[in-house]
Amino acid sequence: MRQVLRRAVPAAVVLTLLTGCSAEMVTGQASPGPGEPVDVAPESFPITGVSDSxxxxxxxxxxxxxxxxxxxxxxxxxxxxxxxxxxxxxxxxxxxxxxxxxxxxxxxxxxxxxxxxxxxxxxxxxxxxxxxxxxxxxxxxxxxxxxxxxxxxxxxxxxxxxxxxxxxxxxxxxxxxxxxxxxxxxxxxxxxxxxxxxxxxxxxEPELDDVIRGFLLLRDDVGxxxxxxxxxxxxxxxxxxxxxxxxxxxxxxxxDFGEDRLFTAAAFTSDEEYQSGGNAEFDLIVQWIAATLPEFWSEVFPAAYGEEFTPPAIDSFQGTPPDCEGLEDRDLGYCAAEETVYLDDTDLATPAYSDIGDFALATAIALPYSLAVRDQAGLSIDDGAATMSAVCLTGWYEAQWYNGAFADSIDAVISPGDIDEAVQFLLEYGVRDEVFPNVDASGFELVGAFRTGFLEGGAACELER
Structure with a gap:
């Protein structure tokens, strides 16, 4: 994301009601046809110049x-x-x-x-x-x-x-x-x-993860x-x-592919942004995320539940997680007893930022923060449904960045490639037990949940009490 030199009029935060129907994640049966797949005979389906490879x-x-x-x-x-x-x-x-x-x-x-x-x-x-x-x-x-x-x-x-x-x-x-x-x-x-x-x-089914990873090679150059x-x-x-x-x-x-379709692709707007790849400095992105997460949830939580939202603390550790139930062998998580979101700086935050980009770090923090939101709402935080909901909510939150909702409060707007970095983080880190333990969700399912939240808002993120 990039820091702006002048304040912009922010788009309104998307106050989609948290109640209502939710989107079903469809993953398919990933099974062969009525029988075992059979090869097509070359003479039955001719291809000019074909080999027997x-x-x-x-x-x-x-x-x-x-x-x-x-x-x-x-x-x-x-x-x-x-x-x-x-x-x-x-x-x-x-x-x-x-x-x-x-x-x-x-x-x-x-x-x-x-x-x-x-x-x-x-x-x-x-x-x-x-x-x-x-x-x-x-x-x-x-x-x-x-x-x-x-x-x-x-x-x-x-x-x-x-x-x-x-x-x-x-x-x-x-x-x-x-x-x-x-x-x-x-x-x-x-x-x-x-x-x-x-x-x-x-x-x-696991091949769907590889397909989605392959699209990274096939996308346009960022910016x-x-x-x-x-x-x-x-x-x-x-x-x-x-x-x-x-x-x-x-x-x-x-x-749904008319001229009004949403596309996140955008050109870089300055040489400085091109040189940085749209990435803010590590400490600055952490500061921005720590400001925007409570800003967003303090507005939508009361609208949904009629209660005030108490922001959890955000803290980091170096390799060894704090002594909190559920955080054993974790690189990322929410400690309900301490009302704190924890992030491993050594094994997750720094490499994710370096290898993927600043919005990988934003995604990493927003995921357990979303579990803290569910905890305050009296919902589960340690099962598969909670995981998918948290990923969906992270998509909703990051859609606010895309809509410019925070530009007035922190002097920053999203850069080309930031939302791509969220997808990359989920495929690379989200499938690890150190991030989401004991969850069978594939990377394909996690990215699907993120996409649902980004495009449809909180109503699709399983937040009903």
């Missing part, structure tokens, strides 16, 4: 299941007959291109020839030729770094663009709209696979212009769109 086999299986999915979903959600891609699919090994494996038009079509080397390090849908081409060397790298299922997700993203080629790209011309909508459509297909509907690919024609979105933008499709299917992907 594992990565091409995985891509073919995914593309075949995508073709099946859209042959059913497109008529249902768009009211028109599904038409297969006119010029099919092309595989290229950018590290050893065999030009003889392709026609004279390369990986293009008549009237729009394209050299095979143009796909190097990429996968794309060509709307001029209605085809998908991919660099299998890239897919192999993604599979090695982020698990095998990121490859099907990349294929699903490009297939989403092919569907846009049928129902229409964004009228605004904004690349970020088209790209995140394709992420959403990929999420809808992934949920279909997770539900066991696919014939050729399967999904194990780049979201209005650039090639913009794809921030880490949060892309992950959030994927969740939208995974949780809601094709319908929200069709309906």
């Amino acid at each position: 594992d990565i091409d086999r995985l891509a073919r299986n995914a593309l075949a299941d995508l073709d099946t999915f859209w042959s059913e979903a497109y008529p249902e959600f768009y009211g028109e007959e599904y038409t297969p891609l006119e010029n099919g699919f092309f595989s290229v090994d950018s590290e050893a291109i065999d030009t003889g494996a392709y026609p004279e038009t390369g990986i293009g079509c008549e009237g729009s020839p394209t050299s095979p080397d143009s796909v190097a390090g990429n996968a794309f849908y060509d709307p001029s030729c209605d085809l998908i081409a991919y660099d299998r060397a890239l897919l192999d790298e993604l599979s090695t770094q982020y698990g095998r299922f990121l490859v099907p997700v990349v294929m699903a993203h490009e297939f989403g663009h092919a569907m846009q080629g049928r129902f229409g790209f964004a009228e605004s011309g904004r690349g970020i709209q088209d790209e995140t909508q394709a992420d959403c459509l990929a999420g809808a297909w992934t949920a279909w696979v997770a539900a066991g509907e696919a014939e050729h690919v399967s999904l194990r 780049s212009d979201p209005d650039d024609t090639q913009a794809h979105g921030s880490y949060f933008d892309r992950v959030s769109a994927f969740y939208e499709g995974f949780d809601g299917g094709v319908a929200p992907c069709r309906d």
